[in-house]
Amino acid sequence: MRVDELVRSLTRRPVALLLVALVAVLGAAYGWTSASTTYESRAVVLVIPPPAADGGAAANPLVNLDYNISQLALTVSTQLEGDDVRDAVVAAGGDGVYSADTLSSDNAAVAQLTPLISLTASGDSADGAQQAAAALVEQVSTQLTAIQTSASVAPASQATTVTSAAPTTGVAVGNAQLRAAGVTGLAAGFVALVALVALTPLLKGGRGDGPGPVSYTHLKLPTKSDDHRSRWSPDHLKKKHIHCM
Numbered sequence: 001m002r003v004d005e006l007v008r009s010l011t012r013r014p015v016a017l018l019l020v021a022l023v024a025v026l027g028a029a030y031g032w033t034s035a036s037t038t039y040e041s042r043a044v045v046l047v048i049p050p051p052a053a054d055g056g057a058a059a060n061p062l063v064n065l066d067y068n069i070s071q072l073a074l075t076v077s078t079q080l081e082g083d084d085v086r087d088a089v090v091a092a093g094g095d096g097v098y099s100a101d102t103l104s105s106d107n108a109a110v111a112q113l114t115p116l117i118s119l120t121a122s123g124d125s126a127d128g129a130q131q132a133a134a135a136l137v138e139q140v141s142t143q144l145t146a147i148q149t150s151a152s153v154a155p156a157s158q159a160t161t162v163t164s165a166a167p168t169t170g171v172a173v174g175n176a177q178l179r180a181a182g183v184t185g186l187a188a189g190f191v192a193l194v195a196l197v198a199l200t201p202l203l204k205g206g207r208g209d210g211p212g213p214v215s216y217t218h219l220k221l222p223t224k225s226d227d228h229r230s231r232w233s234p235d236h237l238k239k240k241h242i243h244c245m
Contacts, residue, residue, distance in 0.1 A: 020192045027188025031180035038095070039126045039170035041133035044103075045140045046164040047073040047115040050157045070113035072144075072159060074102045077117050079143040080136070088139055094123045094132025100140075116164060122173070129170030137163055 049069050077100040079085075090096045098121040103114050117140060121132035141161045148158040 016196050020189055020196060023192035024185045024189030028181040028185030030188075031182070031184030034180065034184075036124060037172050038122050038124070039129040040120055040122045040173045041126075041129040041167045041170045042165070043119045043133045043137050043163065043167040044165035045117045045119065045137055046162045047076065047117065047140075047144065047159055048162055049159050069115045069159060070102065072147075073115040073117055074113060075147060076100075076140055076144050077102050079147060080139060082143075085136075085139045085143070089121060089132045089135050092131045092135035093125070093128030094121050094135070095128075097122045098132065098136055100136070119167075121167075123170060126170030126172075130167050133167035137167065 047069055080098075080100040086096055086098075089098055098119070100120075101118045103116040103118055119133055119136045119140070121129055121136050123129035123132050144159060144161055
């Protein structure tokens, strides 16, 4: 069936069009209700050097790397990619998706790292996302201590963390529901349209829309009467021939 034939067929069937539209709307509603909403919570942690008293900073080689304490913050953010950290975030209520990035200076003339670590955690609920971000903040301190302990840095000379921005309340992100509603609605409408096109020939055949029987009422049956003889009878043809002469 060509496109123009399909359009004409549908325009002659407004009930069918309404049915296709209804199926599409129901599909969109199902997609909207079945899609899950993702929430995100953010926090910022500051890594600070050990106290200068008693030579604490001098006794910690990790705070004397390139960019000083900022390099240590970058190392900690990389350490947060481990499976043990992910398990802790999931156990707190997150969905296992999170990020940890060190912030750079806003000054274009001094573009360098800062000891600030920006954290983002997501979850299936606002509370779950916030709890996941809080677990991530705790993991920054845990991983920082583990790194320094493995480098044989004395506890008094270890750098510590301060929560610069507490985990925010989880907020919905993305348009997962809208996207799911659109995709499901289009798919349902397309399937309904294909089914309608496939059933159209069957519906036509059931209504008897094909060519009707041929009528032969204009032919005369053979009879003995000259007026009612068939035009193809020998006598009729002979009589006609005589009249023509």
